[in-house]
Amino acid sequence: MQITLLCVGKLKEDFLRLAQREYLKRLQSYARLEVVETREEALPPSGEKGAVEAVLKKEGEHLLQRIPDNGYVIALDREGVMLSSEEFAGFLQNLRLQGQSKLYFVIGGSAGLAGTVLARASMRLSFSRFTFPHQLMRIILLEQLYRAFKIIRGEKYHR
Known part of the structure; x- marks a missing residue:
């Protein structure tokens, strides 16, 4: 399975970069994983609706350019479906069984997606x-x- 995390913006803090590096290392034996960062547009200080929409549009265009037609896209959205860890593992397993081999998880910037x-x-x-920082x-x-991959393989993981 090829999993791509499409993320608006770069990780700015060392501790976040270290955490990302650690999880990417841990995930190597379960899936091919890639993190792709796109440019985060500057939000106007006034937060005007039209200006925010323009930022979202630009960031959205950058994200969509990186998704092939056959990619299965999972957008992280506060209004989306909530799953338990076990349900998430089952969801990924079902995608694999259905032949979905290219997953794209999309994380928006400060203004969302x-x-x-x-x-x-x-x-x-x-x-x-x-709401979490992106x-x-x-x-x-x-x-x-x-x-999820530990659950799928029936391996122990701390609770």
Whole structure:
């Protein structure tokens, strides 16, 4: 299985980069995993709706350019479906059994994801009703992917 994390923006903190490196190392034996970072547009200080929409549109275009037609897109969205770790593992296993070999998890920037990206998504996934910083969300997703593969293989993982 080829999994790509499409992320708006770069990780700015050393501790987040270290966590990402650790989970990418752990995931090597379970799937081919790649992190692709796209440019994060500057949000206007005023937060005007039209200006925010323009930022989302630009970021969305950059993300969509990196998704092939046959890619299965999972958009991280606070309004999406919530799954337990076991359900998430089952979901990934079902995708694999259905022949979905190219998964694209999309994490938006500070303003979220453009409607065009959400419309392209095969699934909208939520990890919580809380809002998390998009950089931290990347680490949470990597941890849940690692946990899911451990569950799928019936391997022990701390609770």
